[in-house]
Amino acid sequence: MVSPPHEAMHRAFQEYPELFTGVCRALGLSFDPPDSVTLLPTDLTEDRPVERRVDTLVRFDSERDGSLLLAVEAQREKDPDKPAAWAYYLSFLYTKYKVPPLLLVVCQDRATAEWAARTVIIGPAQWPALALRPLVVGPHNMPVITDPETARADLALATLAAITHAKERDVDAILKTLSTALRDAPEAVADPIVELVARGLSSNRRAAELWRNLVAVDLSFYKSWLSEEIREEGREKGLAEGRAEGRVQGLAQGKAEDILLLLERRGIDVPDADRERVTSCDDLETLGRWFDRAITAASADEVFADE
Template identity: 65%
Template sequence: MVSSPHEAMHRIFQEYPGLFSRVSEVLGVSVPTPTSATVLPTDLTENSPVERRVDTLLRIETQDEGPFLLAVEAQGKKDPRKATSWPYYVSYLHNRYGGLPVLLLVVCQDHATAQWAARPLTIGLRQWPTLTLTPLVAGPHNMPVITNVAEARKDLALATLAAITHADNPDVGAILKTLSAALREAPEDIADPIVELTAQGLGDRPAAQQWRNLVAVDTSFYTSFMSEEIRDEGRDEGRAEGRAEGRAQGRADGLLLILEARGITLTDELRQKITTCTDPELLHRWLHRAATATTTEEVFAERH
């Protein structure tokens, strides 16, 4: 099953398509200056029984060298199957999009996986390789450790990705404290997705609770389902109904945001189903499914 850190490591590029230009600078790779980026469909399935999906796919427009495709893969552990799937992704995309250059970026959260992902993948004979794929890898080995608030505030998207990739860093507490402080005066429409992506990227690590506590203190304006749960703790029972309504509203908003980011189209009926739902627990289940679902049926299916 796809984990929440997996989703955060690639979905951040959907939320902030321009982030790659800063990541490439950090990784020491010279790419043309982007002018715009478009999120493309991630389904690479052909008319065959095998389904293949890249995590995130962007079309990057540049000033001087024309467009290129950026395929982002979030990798939580070593997986020998990638030796065949990643070259397929790149060659398929190159063919499907009329010969556009394709760059594969792999985002990791541990050194061993990052080192493994960075190895060139070769198809062909030892003495005559037919195809060699060299992924670009971002992880704790090369992403910056940002503990300066001014630096984090200068580029919140990069600071968020850096925090996610350093989720297992012994100093993650200082990294998260810096990020939360940088969000104190940020508008809600900027802070909201960053808070959610960071929480998602931390998964079930101990640092996730620390992030929840920091959000409650540093971004008291935040009204997502996560912070609504935080603020609900310790309130008297007489306000239980109001708390439930607040959680339901926050979770409904969060669900719509996630579905939109994942490119899952909603009918008017389903959108109304979400916005009128008053059951926080049901909305919570839908939210968890939405993190990995590819269709509305997977999100709203009744399970017994």
């Protein structure tokens, strides 16, 4: 039940709106007297349902640090309406769960990341009511992981590094490192990473194609949609012919087809003599070594160096 003191404390400003100016003067704040005053409806209930959906919401509970709500937003470009929406998300989450919320914004370009990282003041300059301070990650602060051992130590971070650097020049080195690190990972671990990176690279066609080529080399046993598509394109003919001639020869033919497909996708010219060398080889160890070199080789000569 609303008490008389409760009513008096706010109704005074309804009866005497200019009271605000006097209060500010008493508190040492410099608000000028308004030119006009309008009383607005006090019911803040939404007139119609409005969909407000955070991209990802995770709750963390710790005996030492207590509880935390992590709201993750993926932001691909600047949006002047977003800061107000983000402030609403945080206020709503705190009201609903009574747990401190944190907003994490993930970006793929520096300009958007710098824009999202700004502290947004909500309220008058004389006395800000709220300050929105997103935690932002993007190519400006995510590590460039080019060491396979470092990537293996934290595959999740290496995955995010690849996604956030999707539009950067150093993404090639990151992708090659990640694919190398995934060779020894269990299928259950590597499969979602393969798909996440493939989706994250869709804004960079060249990087996406490189990832397809890398996945085609040593990750062929994974069941992701990307791996299935690559196997369908690159191995169907070789495996079909190989089964007719025997298991070993078929695997060798499939590997040979993969090498040539990989070099073709990377724009590497393969002379007829080298093409014949690949297709006529039936040694799986040799073909595997050529696979590894084809990932980064700048020419066909580099693939067959020291052979």
